[in-house]
Amino acid sequence: MRRSAAPSQLLKRAQQHRLPFASPAAKRPCPTPQEDVPQKAEPQKQEQSSAVKVRSASDILSVISKSSTLEENGTKNENENFSSSEFGGQSNSFTQDVDLSPLTETNCNVSHHSNVAGTKNSLGNVRSFNAPGRQLAGAHRGWNRPQLSGRPPNTIRSLPGEENQAPSETKYYAVVWCKLSRKKHKNWEGDAILIVKGRSVTLKDLEGKEIGRGSGYKLKDLGSLEEGSTLPVGGKEVEIQNVISAESYALGHCFQGEVTVTEKAESSSRLPKPKPKPFRLPTLGRPAGPACSSTEAENMPLFNPSLPDALVMPRPPAQHQWHHNSGRTSVVDVVVDPHLASQLRPHQQEGVVFLYECVMGFHLQTGCGAILADEMGLGKTLQCITLIWTLLKQGPYGRRPVVRRVLVVTPSSLTSNWRKEFKKWLGKERLGVFVVDQQNKVEQYTSQQHTPVMIISYEMFLRNSEVIEKIGFDLIICDEAHRLKNPAIKTTHLLASLPCKRRILVTGTPIQNDLQELFALVDFANPGVLGTPSSFRHIYEEPIVASQQPNTPLTEKELGASRASQLNRITSLFILRRTQDIINRYLPPKAEYVVLCQPSETQQALYSEVVGCRSLRRCFTSLEPGDHLSAILALRKLCNHPALLAVSEESENKNELSKEISTFMPSHLQAGVYDEADSGKLAVVSCMLWALREGGQEKIVLVSNYTTTLDMLASLCVRYNYPYLRLDGSTPSAKRQKLVDSFNNKCSTDFVFLLSAKAGGVGLNLVGASRILLYDIDWNPATDLQAMARVWRDGQHRKVHIYRLLVTGTLDEKMYQRQVRKQGLSGAVVDARDSERVHFSTEELKDLFTVHWDTACLTHDLLECECDQQGGSGAPPQKTAQEPERACQLGGAGNITIDAAHPTKTMDQLQNWYHLAPPLSSTLIKDHCLEAASDFVTFLFYNESRTEVVKQ
Ligand SMILES: [Zn+2]
Structure with missing residues (x-):
């Protein structure tokens, strides 16, 4: 039982690494205590260990350090470590679960069980926490041990505290439900998920929202649920359709909004290949280039894919060809213009490939959107321009261009920057770019047949959205797209309602830190891919946020972690974010x-006076932060140049300190004269x-x-x-x-x-x-x-x-x-x-x-x-x-x-x-x-x- 080495080592390690253990359950494979604790003999331990585990890192440390003293002394009461309110809350919530009202009046195949079980259970819980010493030992055991294999597939973890329980795991079923009635012919109202845990069940609709619960069932009855069984839950009745695996539930697969991806896309998205092997074409050997005749052109890539530096886009997966190439035109390699490809850094090549796969719909069956969230300075604009130029000129099916018109929406301060970038990379002749401004109205653009790109500010877009909708764009790029995080504002709404599936959001702001914002942006890029706002909230946001709270039970931590990784898996299909680190290695040396600069005599004399003056020393006792801030400001100015003390910064008011300083300022120091x-x-x-x-x-x-x-x-x-x-x-x-x-x-x-x-x-x-x-x-x-x-x-x-x-x-x-x-x-x-x-x-x-x-x-x-x-x-x-x-x-x-x-x-x-x-x-x-x-x-x-x- 005694494991004195572990806590001290952990404590040491945690101190050294300054607490990387903040959320052990989320980051590391979760240990499963039930596997190393003999279940029947000491059933309480599992719950206890999880109670310890879910604490914050500092709590964990304090628990560990306490536990080591505890193990040594063997006398201390561990109640210090666990607030009683926590357990009060837990047993309360359990008591609330006991809602059996409808059960008594039904003739269902599960007989009514008194709520004594619930009470017993809650008592059992409380009692289990009173077992001294053990829970702490259990804690580091659970925490230290690597996960053992062999956990039954349908189990998340066992329910503690119940004696003689056989099916101690949580089970999940797909069900249909209707209102509880005596009618023989049921009018099923919808699909739902039934979660069976111990003697309790919870019913959730396909958006993850709880629509019913019940408890006090017989274990025997819950254990024998199979296809076709019925069960009353709250005021509803459900019929079991099939069993759902615990994994499917943990990942949220069983709910709506689960994203379907093509097999090929999934593998390629994880590791976007910067340069897929070029396909060798039968026509190889002929000069590949724009100067082909029209019949040949269909079968020929625009640029030679077999050149060593050629950046060749991945070919469409079979499924994509099935859906989008019904005419069976030949599949041609899409090759990035060597003029541009030669200027792209490797991460930019990867980015262009990624964006291409997204807007072509290789990654998702339902959407053609992407979010490019590279950190500032990684060349997001160039990646977009390369993609635009490629799609305007080529396509995989008979080389037909994928898009004809492209709309770039940016903050007004960046419109001219985008125009300049187009000009910089493609020159004026290759590509016509129309920038909407005071002189150039949107209406004029419609008459310009040979200007495929329109650049417009968000403000101008708002004023002209009707005309723009009529023009019909095939690709929209929204720069600084985090401003679209609020779906309620008009600009977002109008942009989102444009009938254009290919959407690229460009932003340098990390977007994965706020789940609401993430949802808004993702839903803009790929509408519906994460389900409805409500289902997203129930399936992802709530479990993930809950799992990050201190004192969360292990089961919820696990659920939150797996939903988070599932969300991450889905979004990584269309969100790309790289940091500055990726290009630092290409930068020149620095x-x-x-x-350290020698202070002048004037500076030394004045500095000593200022730090000694009454108004400055006052800030040692003052609670007013303004006092020490003005003292710091004065000293920083003095370091820059003593004459700056005679000048006020814009925001600065004449305060007591500056008045006092002016009394001993040397006369030769005047504002504006900087010797x-x-x-x-x-x-x-x-x-x-x-x-x-x-x-x-x-x-x-x-x-x-x-x-x-x-x-x-x-x-x-x-x-x-x-x-x-x-x-x-x-x-x-x-x-x-x-x-x-x-x-x-x-x-x-x-x-x-x-x-x-x-x-x-x-x-x-x-x-x-x-x-x-x-x-x-x-x-x-x-x-x-x-x-x-x-x-x-x-x-x-x-x-x-x-x-x-x-x-x-x-x-x-x-x-x-x-x-x-x-x-x-x-x-x-x-x-x-x-x-x-x-x-x-x-x-x-x-x-x-x-x-x-x-x-x-x-x-x-x-x-x-x-x-x-x-x-x-x-x-x-x-x-x-x-x-x-x-x-x-x-x-x-x-x-x-x-x-x-x-x-x-x-x-x-x-x-x-x-x-x-x-x-x-x-x-x-x-x-x-x-x-x-x-x-x-x-x-x-x-x-x-x-x-x-x-x-x-
Ligand atoms: Zn030295």
Whole structure:
């Protein structure tokens, strides 16, 4: 019984991995305790173990740790671990189940059983939880053991607590039902599912909604149910049609809305083949190309499928040919235009194949929709354009084009972007594109025979939907499609009612986190594939959501998990989502620098005064979050440039702190006059820009979270005649694309791009620059990563340099440490919206506001690294096979203590970077920009990688 090793190991493991066990039932194969517990001897144990299992991870940990003490002491009452209300609730609900009213008046073949059984059962349940010690032992047994095979196919699990029970499993039957009556001739009203569990039954309609229940039946009667048996359930009577397997029930197969897929499609959808083997055609050897005569054309692919780089679409499955090629025209390979195919990355090729299979209806029998939910920056537009171009020119049956007209609906800010993308990839001549705007009315489009593509904003679509419906499109593409998640709004409704089966929804927003939204989008793309809203709710949403609640019984966890995986299986047939990770490996190398800047004398003096001033110290006792936020803001401005303290940010009110600061502001610091000598960071930037400008053609993006800081950087550019562009929150969306295009243009003379960290939200592409400098970092590493992704992204061909500037010993450094500790250098994405809502304890605030002038790098001090600060002996930043170990590598996390509350693991990653003190050795970093700024740099962390630095 005693298993003392397990809990301690688990606890250790869970701590190490920071709780990957949050939902053990959902993620791992569910252990089945009944198989390792002798059932008759200790029937209570099963229920107990499941009660333990369903708890949240922290509860599990506490249970485990308690259980180990418990096993050692053997005296503690486990009631501590289980709230009595929980069991009260359980027995209550059981009592409610006892609804036998109609049974007494029927002459059915199942005799009435008194509800004593129910009471006994509920008592049995309660009693079972009072058995001390055992349940906990059972808990880790159930949790630890791998699942044993040999569970009877119709069983989910046994019902506990009932003595002398033989059929302890849940059984499922397909039934027909009608109102309870004495009539001989029954008028069956519908199909339903009967769930038999112990002495109770539940009746659900085909949408999963409960329509009746009863309990107190005789086990013998329930055990002998077979085809043709009848049974009263509530006020209804049912007749058994056939047995349903537990698996079918768990997956929701037995309900309506189960999706039918073709065999072939299912296998291909799991692993979309980027390049299926080209079919060799009998006509091979002749020049394959557009210049064929019409009779030959039918049998010839448009492009040569046998070329090594040809991207050939999968052929239609037999079933598809049966339905869609009744004329028995020859099946021709659909080959993507080599002009486009050669530009597609592998994941984009996969995407095009996937979309093709979806809109052709290879995956589903009932729908031709797809949802392309790739993360931002993976080239969703290009994948769509490739598909459009392919379908407009080709088709598998006699090469007939699959579509003639295509409608692209986008937010108004993206219409011109779509036009430009078409032009970029296909040129003006190949494909006519009509963009609806003030000048170009929808009505004009109808007269344009040779313009197959129409691009329209959602707003314009709303105004013109009637005309558009008449035009008749064969393929609709909705960009930023998460705006269609509300089926009640008019745009969604009108778009959904267009008579066009082929629909592609494009969105970069993850859509699988909210089941309602998921349903709305899926139902738009493939109407009905997940059933009605009501059946979706009963069959998927409710069990899945319920299974994620703490204290859910194991059976419900299992049901939720299998419904979730079933839902996932269905949706993966037409939803494709890949993350940024997939292309990082194709990106050019990047060098990252964390540059510790020497604070100027003015900065040091002012900083010490500000952190000592009365208004700032007040926030240690104040409960008003505004107080410490304004203190943080003041210090961050001071780090950027002391003169910024004289300027108010837009949203900022004159508060007491700024009034107090103005009393000791040096007189030479005036708003709008930014001397480099007064700010270490500005001095560094100034030197870097100068060196970069001298060095040649490279461009740089400067990022700040503050518009006033951008003003300051703009004035620096003006002073030295550096041509610059600026994009911030006030830039109208119509102008943004122009700015970006201008900057990325190789011929443009723009040298600096000033970017507000928060304005660069969606899809800004600044690959014209190969360097990006974060003048001030954000609390949230995701914001910084997004900024970096403007430059280090698909389409970038040069090595990218990323600089983060921090003022040595100040709040800057502490913010960076917080970033690193929290997220690691890879900066696993957190919700970017919460970056301003950071909460601090008084201790944390005191630490944040403590300044350290006596160090070259506080962060390096914290690492307790004893390196030579010259990057070791020319050693590498990363431990890779080809490169030797770094000299200052201290190894294990045990050596580094920063904060007991935070794991130091992520700081280890910084340990693996180069640690450099000035003068910055030119041989090592080879960065002429930074070398020029060496005088103002106190320390440097540096890392270079071909791929993402940290993958853990
Ligand atoms: Zn070091």
